[in-house]
Amino acid sequence: MRPIVCHSRHFKPWDKVEALVSSIRRPEITSQSPALSEELVGKILDGYPDIKTLKKLHSKVIVDRHLHFNPSLSIKLMRAFAACGESRIPRHIFDESPDRNVIFYNVMIRSYMNNHLYEDAFLVFKTMFSHGFLPDNYTYPCVLKACSASHDLWVGLQIHGAVVKVGLDLNLFVGNGLVSMYGKCDRLVEGRRVLDEMPRRDVVSWNSMVAGYAQNARFDDVLEICREMESLRLKLDAGTMASLLPAVTNTSSENVLYIKKMFENLVNKSLVSWNVMIAVYVNNSMPSEAVHLFLHMETCETEPDAVTIASILPACGDLSALLLGRRLHQYVKRKKLLPNLLLENALMDMYAKCGCLQDARGVFDNMKFRDVVSWTSLISAYGRSGQGRDAIELFEKMQDSGLSPDSVAFVSVISACSHAGLLEEGKYYFRLMIGEYKIVPRIEHFSCMVDLLGRAGRVEEAYSFVKEMPIEPNERVWGALLSACRVYSNMDIGLIAADKLFQLVPEQAGYYVLLSNIYAKAERWQDVTTVRSMMKSRGIKKTPGVSNVELNDRVHTFLAGDRSHPQSKKIYEDLDVLVGKMKELGYVPETDSALHDVEEEDKECHLAVHSEKLAIVFALLNSEPGAPIRITKNLRVCGDCHTAVKLISKIAEREIVVRDTYRFHHFKNGICSCADNWHLDRLAKSLSGRSQQSKVYLAAAPQCPYPDAHLDGAIKTGLFDYVWVQFYNNAQCHYAGNADNLLKAWNQWTSSQAKQVFLGLPASEAAAPSGGFISAAVLTSQVLPKIKGSAKYGGVMLWSKYYDNGYSAAIKGSV
Known part of the structure; x- marks a missing residue:
């Protein structure tokens, strides 16, 4: 029987089905009306027609007195409807059949089981006895399969007892069902005992045991079973590979190699085996190998199915292999594989990872049915692109649609707030998750909150949050805190976070590098040397920067300083020319990005050959003028490369999309979509240097709101002569009948590294629709007298001349 997809939520009410049937009049018997024969109807039903054809045929059978109560046709009708995802019509046929036998019960149980209605399957099984029918060797395997799928050990144990009483435990198919049931219910000892006691075993018996061990991540036991199979001269097949899949997610390279050898040894590689091998690569962060295998599968003329496409699309996304992803999308449309929720979610995720938000949104908008995963994928995509407001809007729409966000959805929306600097919004959703949805925060939620606070410059608050966590912080939490310490140069908390990380994950090179960067920014070169020496003594090497770019269905990979590519000579020549043009536009290598205690010239050379620069020049050499360039990088883009890519996008007149480990950067005409939120401090230093x-x-x-989510890092450089603070359209710190919140925020700003602070106000009520307007009389009599005493008071900034109808004249004498 071909695979069944459950669409039970879309069943038409039975009264509509009855109306459809009753509306069909009995045809008049004429010489031109060919009678339907049992043979013809049976032949049509054996071909499993589509639901529309099936309903028409059923209506004709109902009005034919010779066919209506034919047991053989009734059974075939039940099977055919069940194959189309229908279970109510088969149940109606079942209930209306006067000559029911064991076969009817078996088909009805299978219909429910295949459509994931396990409780209904158990109820039908239970009624067999009361109607005088005894289950046979076909009934028990089907019921055991329902037990496996629903993880219902209690029913499974009852079935085991029943089959032993009637001697069917010795039956091959019943035995296989028992092994599978015990494996799915995490009772591996009992499953192995059943396997050992079976008088006859086939490859399915062993595969069932493999699946049981695999889903419990007991790979050593899996290997032992496979060796036993080989010793018995049983050929490992695609089913064995499929059973292994749960055990080989995020596993060792040795285990992946074992599966690869198993795949290569298959004489006849079925589509299932190709799908499993692709999935193994994808699940173990080996997207290049997955894509290579898929392309090889195509050369072998094996036609992919929906599972293949859904498996390979994540690899396309990981590599930003947009051309291949688009080709697969066209294949899906051509083969009419939609609607398919799994496939559509995979397509949307692929486009999102390639930085094509419009395409991702297009897939989303055209979906007939969406689940929480669909919404969450797009929310996450907006978040990674820095479009936090859009992510929030989508999250609200998901709630309005009637779907309740799960824990993953809250991770996505809080993370989106973090990337966009929406501190208060992120805090709100964390409270909403706990208070309204009663979701207990997991470690990933706490990690997002630390990241949210850290990115907003609230390093002290983030550290307090970590100390108050009800669960033990892991490396992701401390890592987020350490990253914030690097950005905001908080040495004290950074050392605490680094110490925790060295205890938790002493082999992770990235955290040593972060601490080294903190020391380097403070020019504490001796401490930098100490950290590097520690790495060397422990055998820890810094993860090399790797960038990927797709060209003609092939992914090209570049490392920092890479000269292994066949076009390396031309790439480096063109890069030198490009750097020259960049310097003409004012580019100065940001040598603090190199963070090495070496000569400036050496730093400059090191920066010039970062992997993303090499990948971009390669793409410029080999793609059509004006074509977008998409790069993925395994590390965060450094400040120098960020500045360089902006200039390259302007010089080459190209749109360049770079996805690093943190977010997307869309470069176009010298501007980045991130608005330079994480590089403004370097820009300030560069501009100040021109003085x-x-x-x-x-x-x-x-x-x-202090500190500002986007500008805090730059203001902390102390290089800004004037800071004009907007004290309106911000309820938490603007004037609202009294000046308490405003004065509190003012005192925070005047304690910052800014040289002079200006009070930014609206020149009229119309200029501040969300509030904050202060009348001239109140400003001059109540507010200015309290702030003018500050040594950093610079004056009043008004928004704007358009709205100024005498306001500036009224306050000028008091400013």
Whole structure:
């Protein structure tokens, strides 16, 4: 029987089915009306027609007195409807059949079981006895399969007792069902005992045991079973590989190699075996191998199915292999594989990972049915692209649709708030998750909150949050805190976080590098040397920067300083030319990105050959003018490369999309989609450095919530001459009948590293639709007298001339 997809939520009410049937009049018997024969109807039903054809045929059978109560046709009708995902019509046929026998019960049980209605299957099984029918060797395997799928050990144990009483435990298919049931219910000892006591075993028997061990991640036991099979000269098949799959997710390279050898030794490679091998590669972060295998499968003229496409699409996303992803999408449309929820979710995720949000949204908007995974994938995509507001809007729409967000959905929306600097919104969703949805926070939620606070510059608050966590912080939590310490140069907390990380994951090179970077930014080169020496003594090597770019269905990989590519000579020549053009536009290598205590010239050379620069130049050489370039990198893009790629996008007139481990960067015409939120501090330093020729004045205009989510890192450089703070449209710190919140925020801003702070106000009520307007009389009599005493008071900034109808004149004398 071909695979069944459950669509039980879309069953038509039975009264509509009855109406459909009753509306069909009995045809008049004429010489032109060919009678349906039992043979013809049976032949049609054996071909498993589509649901529309099936309903038409059923209506004709109902009105034919010779066919209506034919037991053989009734059974075939039940099977055919069940294959189309229908279970109510088979049940109606079952109930209306006057000559029911064991076969009817077996078909009805299988119909429910194949459509995931396990409780209904158990009820039919139970009624067999009361109607005088005894289960046979076909009934028990089917009921055991329902026990396996529903993990119902209690019913499974009863079935085991029943088959022993009637002697069917010696039956091969019943024995296989028992082994599978015990494996799925985590009773591996009992499953192995059944396997050992079976008088006859086939490859399915052993595969069932393999699956049991695999789903419990007992790979050593899996290997032992496979060796036993080989010693018995049983050929490992595609079913064995499929059974192994749960045990080889995020496993060792040796285990992956074992599966690969098993695959290569298969004489006849079925589609299932190809699908499993692709899935093994994808589940073990080996996207290049997965794509290579898929392309090889195509050369072997093996036609992919929906499972193949759903398995390979994540690899396309990981590599930003958009051309292959689009080709697969066209194949899906051509083969009419949609609607398919799993496939559509995979397509959406692929486009999102390739930085094609519009395409991802297009897939989402065209889906007939969406689950929480569908919504969460798109929310996450908006978040990674820095479009936090869009992510929030989508999250609210998901709630309005009637779906309840799960724990993963909250991870996505809080993470989106973090990337967009939406501190208060992120806090709100964390409270909403706990208070309204009663979801107990998991470690990933705490990690997101630490990241949210850390990115907003609330390092002290983030550390307090970690200390108050009800569960033990893991490396992700401490890692998020350490990253914030690097950005905001908090040495004290950074050392605490690093110490915790060295205890938890002493082999992770990235955290040593982060600590080294903190020391390097503070120019504590001796401490940098100490950290590097510690890495060397422990045999820990820094993860090399790797960038991928797709060209003509092939993914090209570049490492920092890579010269192994056949076009390396031309790539380096063109890169030198490009750097020259960049310098003409004012590019100065940001040598602090190199973070080595070496000469500036050496740092400059090191930065020039970072992997993303090499990948971009390769793409410029080999793609059509104007074609977008998509790069994926395994590390965070450094400040120098970020500046360089902006300039390259302008010089080459290309859109360049770079996905690093943190987010997407869409570069176009010299501008990045991230608005340089994480590089403004370096920009400030660079601009300030030009004051040696002529004075450069630096100004910033943050929001009044302190610190500003986007500009805090830059303001902390202490290089800004003027900071104009917007004290309106922000309820937590603007004037609202009294100046308490405003004055509290003002005191925070005047304690910052800014040289002069200006009070930013609306010139009229219309200029601040969300509030914060202060009348001229209140400002001059109540507010200005309290703030003008600050040494950093610079004056009042008004928004804007358009709204200024005498307001500036009224306050000028008091400013």
